[in-house]
Amino acid sequence: MSAIIEVKQLHYTYLPGTPYERQALKNISLEAEEGDFVGIFGPNGSGKSTLARQLNGLLSPDRGQVLVCGQDTADKKARSSLWKKAGLVFQFPEQQIFQTSIYNEVAYGPRNLGLSEDEIGERVRQALHMVGLAAEEMAGLTPFSLSGGMKRRIAIAGLLALQPEILILDEPMAGLDPAGRGMIVDIIRQRREKKATTLMISHDLKEIINLADKIAILDEGALVFFGSTGELLGRPDILQRYRLQLPVYLQVVYALREKQLPVKPNVGSIEEAAAEIIKLHP
Amino acid sequence: MTGIKLGQYVHGNSLLHRLDPRTKIICCAIIVVAIIINYRWFYLLFFALLMAAAIRASGMDTRFVLGSLRSIRSLLLVTFVFLAVLTPGQPVWTLGILQVTREGLTMGVVNLLRLIILYLGSMVLLMTTSPMKLSAGIDWLLLPLSRLKLPVHNFSTILSISFRFIPTLIDQAIAIQDAQRSRGAQFDAPRLGMRLKSYLAILIPLFEASLLRAEELGEAMDSRCFSGHPNQLRMDRLQFQAVDLYILIFMLGLLAAGILIPILL
Amino acid sequence: MLDAGIFMQNAGKIYRNQNGDKCALRDITLSIRPGEYVGLMGMNGSGKSTLARLCNGLLVPTAGKVYVNGLDTRQAENLQEIRQLVGMVFQNPDNQLICPVVEEEIAFGLENLGLPLPEIRERTAWALEIMGLTALKQHAPHLLSGGQKQKVALASVLAMTPAYLVLDEPAAMLDPVSRRELLQHLQILNRREGMTIVLCSNEAEDFMDADRLLVIDQGSIYLQGTPPEIFVQGTELAAIGLAQPEFYRLRQRLADTGWPVAEINNLTDLVDLICQP
Numbered sequence: 001m002s003a004i005i006e007v008k009q010l011h012y013t014y015l016p017g018t019p020y021e022r023q024a025l026k027n028i029s030l031e032a033e034e035g036d037f038v039g040i041f042g043p044n045g046s047g048k049s050t051l052a053r054q055l056n057g058l059l060s061p062d063r064g065q066v067l068v069c070g071q072d073t074a075d076k077k078a079r080s081s082l083w084k085k086a087g088l089v090f091q092f093p094e095q096q097i098f099q100t101s102i103y104n105e106v107a108y109g110p111r112n113l114g115l116s117e118d119e120i121g122e123r124v125r126q127a128l129h130m131v132g133l134a135a136e137e138m139a140g141l142t143p144f145s146l147s148g149g150m151k152r153r154i155a156i157a158g159l160l161a162l163q164p165e166i167l168i169l170d171e172p173m174a175g176l177d178p179a180g181r182g183m184i185v186d187i188i189r190q191r192r193e194k195k196a197t198t199l200m201i202s203h204d205l206k207e208i209i210n211l212a213d214k215i216a217i218l219d220e221g222a223l224v225f226f227g228s229t230g231e232l233l234g235r236p237d238i239l240q241r242y243r244l245q246l247p248v249y250l251q252v253v254y255a256l257r258e259k260q261l262p263v264k265p266n267v268g269s270i271e272e273a274a275a276e277i278i279k280l281h282p
Numbered sequence: 283m284t285g286i287k288l289g290q291y292v293h294g295n296s297l298l299h300r301l302d303p304r305t306k307i308i309c310c311a312i313i314v315v316a317i318i319i320n321y322r323w324f325y326l327l328f329f330a331l332l333m334a335a336a337i338r339a340s341g342m343d344t345r346f347v348l349g350s351l352r353s354i355r356s357l358l359l360v361t362f363v364f365l366a367v368l369t370p371g372q373p374v375w376t377l378g379i380l381q382v383t384r385e386g387l388t389m390g391v392v393n394l395l396r397l398i399i400l401y402l403g404s405m406v407l408l409m410t411t412s413p414m415k416l417s418a419g420i421d422w423l424l425l426p427l428s429r430l431k432l433p434v435h436n437f438s439t440i441l442s443i444s445f446r447f448i449p450t451l452i453d454q455a456i457a458i459q460d461a462q463r464s465r466g467a468q469f470d471a472p473r474l475g476m477r478l479k480s481y482l483a484i485l486i487p488l489f490e491a492s493l494l495r496a497e498e499l500g501e502a503m504d505s506r507c508f509s510g511h512p513n514q515l516r517m518d519r520l521q522f523q524a525v526d527l528y529i530l531i532f533m534l535g536l537l538a539a540g541i542l543i544p545i546l547l
Numbered sequence: 548m549l550d551a552g553i554f555m556q557n558a559g560k561i562y563r564n565q566n567g568d569k570c571a572l573r574d575i576t577l578s579i580r581p582g583e584y585v586g587l588m589g590m591n592g593s594g595k596s597t598l599a600r601l602c603n604g605l606l607v608p609t610a611g612k613v614y615v616n617g618l619d620t621r622q623a624e625n626l627q628e629i630r631q632l633v634g635m636v637f638q639n640p641d642n643q644l645i646c647p648v649v650e651e652e653i654a655f656g657l658e659n660l661g662l663p664l665p666e667i668r669e670r671t672a673w674a675l676e677i678m679g680l681t682a683l684k685q686h687a688p689h690l691l692s693g694g695q696k697q698k699v700a701l702a703s704v705l706a707m708t709p710a711y712l713v714l715d716e717p718a719a720m721l722d723p724v725s726r727r728e729l730l731q732h733l734q735i736l737n738r739r740e741g742m743t744i745v746l747c748s749n750e751a752e753d754f755m756d757a758d759r760l761l762v763i764d765q766g767s768i769y770l771q772g773t774p775p776e777i778f779v780q781g782t783e784l785a786a787i788g789l790a791q792p793e794f795y796r797l798r799q800r801l802a803d804t805g806w807p808v809a810e811i812n813n814l815t816d817l818v819d820l821i822c823q824p
Contacts, residue, residue, distance in 0.1 A: 043724075044692050044693075044722065045692075053460065056464055058460055058463060058464065083463065083464050083465065083466055084466070087464065088461075088464045090457065090460065090461045090464070093461065095454070095457070095458060095461075095487055095491055096458050096461040096462060096465075096483075096487050097487060097490070098482065098483050098486035098487045098490075108465055108466075108483075109465040109466055111466075112465060112466025112467065112468075113466065144490060147591055147592060148591070149591055158465060159464075159465070162465070162466075174720060175638075175719045175720045177590055177591055177749045177788075178749070178750075178788070178789065178790040179590070179788050203722040203723050203724075204723065206793075243723070243724050245723065247793060248792075248793040248794045248797060248814065249793065249797050251814060252797065252814060252817060252818060252821075255814070255818045256818060256821060256822070259818070259822050261821070261822065270793070270796050270797050270800060271800065273797065274797060274800035274801055277801060277821055278801065278804055278806075280821060281806075281821075413647060414647045414648055414651075439645075442645070442646060442647060443645050445647050446644070446645060446646060446647040446687075446688065446689070447689075449687070449689040450641060450689045453689070494642070495641075495642050498637060498639055498642035498643070499642055499643070499645055501600075501605055501637065502635075502637060502642065502643040502645070502700075503645060504605060504630070505603055505605060505630055505634070505635040505704075506630070506634075506655055506656035506659060506703065506704070506707065507627055507630050507631065507656060507659040507660060507707075508659055509659045509661075511658050511659050511660075511661055512658070513651065513654075513658055514658060514664045514667065515650065515651055515654045515658065515664065515667055515668070515671070516648075516651055518664055
């Protein structure tokens with residue numbers, strides 16, 4: 001299976017030649033297979049959002065190469081139509097809502113794809129369904145009077161309606177309540193089942209630790225870790241340095257293992273952890 | 283984030299940067315008066331050279347700023363041509379029904395110089411005075427008006443909030459543009475209609491965000507007992523020094539000379 | 548009623564608009580006494596933000612009364628004093644900072660109170676110090692991170708030396724590290740400076756330091772008690788869309804099989820318990 005995303009020694013600098021020059025990405029190399037779910041972590045300003053923009057064609061490398069769906073982003077023509085294949089959901093995407101009806105807002109992307117109205121209607125319905133909203137009720141309402149959480153769902157639906165092969169989410173859970181976060185996790189889960197590639201920039205390792213195929217950690221533009229979740233769990237130094245919190249049940253399990261108690265380390269849920277603990281004192 | 287823009291404050295430590303903003307604002311006012319009441323080309327040329335020297339002294343790239351005069355070249359050209367042709371007097375050159383007069387040429391040059399002086403003067407002011415200092419200076423100078431029960435402090439609060447949010451608005455506009463591009467908006471489409479529609483996709487969300495911002499800022503300001511009081515801390519940082527006084531005296535001297543020259547000559 | 552504290556007596560709030568009336572709060576009776584750290588937990592739309600705004604008179608009740616240190620919030624002449632007593636920090640870091648320089652932002656409230664310049668300087672320096680912002684005092688706000696902006700917002704409220712501090716989901720838009728830092732500051736303010744704190748959030752984990760927790764649902768107080776008392780009620784919380792803290796979910800699993808975890812409220816204690824033979 002060939003990689004759907006290949007990043008090779010990517011370098012990128014903002015505003016070169018001005019007093020505001022800043023090297024945002026330094027020698028990044030990573031790849032994602034089709035159907036992977038990749039989590040991208042790192043402190044503020046580490047270049048995560050810049051990397052996301054490199055992957056959907058908004059930016060192109062100064063040095064190095066970025067191949068998305070087999071296409072080189074150095075080619076301007078390829079870049080200008082890459083948005084159809086790699087959908088990028090920005091941070092606080094509700095800020096981009098501008099249509100007067102929810103239907104038109106979600107339909108904006110598909111309309112730009114040039115699809116028929118029937119196809120658009122179907123896509124809008126499906127996309128709203130994926131974010132937990134019923135198209136029949138919501139389609140005619142105006143988005144501006146809705147709560148922040150609702151607007152977020154509609155904005156995400158707008159990108160889902162493009163049905164992109166790759167979905168990139170930039171901190172989609174920021175400011176969402178537990179129900180909203182659950183919705184995001186559901187979307188990721190559904191995409192994984194359909195073998196659709198997803199990348200998510202986040203600060204919260206807990207929510208996705210059981211779903212992620214690969215994890216990338218950036219720091220000041222450099223890639224300090226790229227590997228599987230299992231490999232990351234074996235690097236407590238990195239977890240601590242970047243203050244990536246593990247779920248409580250894992251913290252308990254690791255604390256117990258440190259005290260030499262016989263618990264298996266790769267538990268995937270609270271139930272499994274509880275079962276392991278109960279086994280210690282039957 | 284964008285690079286250095288014309289007319290935007292550039293940090294520095296030259297004499298002009300260190301002058302009190304009130305001095306600079308008053309000098310601008312003096313210059314405006316001086317060049318209106320006097321139309322001797324040598325007087326105005328002196329002022330134009332003074333402005334160029336000021337730019338040099340402020341540590342800015344002189345060629346860059348002087349070169350930027352190109353951006354108003356149409357205005358300069360139109361002004362010169364209209365005055366050259368429409369001023370009555372001794373004809374110097376005729377082209378059909380259009381007559382270029384000697385007086386016209388003189389007036390053309392005079393007003394060309396006036397425009398150049400105003401342009402360069404405002405550049406010096408804006409590029410050597412930080413927005414906060416500028417609004418503090420305006421605040422102080424408008425203070426007497428508040429005795430007339432005019433809402434001067436509210437005006438300076440408006441200025442201050444605008445300065446504070448301009449970078450934020452720019453960043454937000456860029457982010458929204460990127461987001462809409464990622465959904466297929468075409469900002470450099472060949473058809474004007476498509477481009478306009480795409481720009482609406484930036485303007486409407488920006489407007490909406492600004493309305494929300496205004497509401498939330500209002501709540502935050504009310505919660506801290508907003509009452510339109512003067513900003514003492516900001517004005518206190520304005521320090522009038524000896525050099526400010528010398529410069530003001532110098533400029534007033536130039537103004538006086540401008541008034542006296544026509545009388546003496 | 549001249550007792551110190553924030554008191555609500557049968558307070559209700561109805562919003563009237565073209566689509567009909569919306570009842571945001573109904574029949575709220577509560578007291579917040581000086582020195583307490585009270586949590587208000589609820590989903591978005593539960594009414595907790597409305598409740599927070601009743602505390603400093605940004606909103607006045609359409610039914611019942613709200614008193615702050617004996618002052619009725621419905622009387623306009625009291626509002627200046629009430630807002631000095633009750634400082635408020637909001638959710639969006641950007642939409643609270645109005646001045647182009649951090650130092651001026653902190654002095655903003657003090658300027659509004661018409662204090663003399665030397666006192667403004669002193670209080671500003673103190674507020675900067677207490678929030679660890681002295682190095683940033685000449686910075687422009689748009690260059691600060693979200694966490695730093697919220698600290699500036701908090702410092703600018705603290706400079707007015709309020710008796711009560713109400714925070715409406717202050718960490719909702721922050722990354723986890725900044726969130727924890729902010730909550731730590733609140734804990735220090737409460738324990739060391741005796742500041743009364745009212746914290747609104749929909750994250751159960753935010754309330755670990757609170758003395759008392761009120762769970763709000765559809766405009767009413769649904770549950771009340773200490774955080775441990777509330778957190779064990781997993782089913783009740785789930786019924787209104789709130790998540791029990793992870794730790795308590797794990798604890799519940801163990802309790803269900805008879806483990807003696809009733810007094811265990813943190814990870815270290817739990818690990819110690821498990822390690823005992």
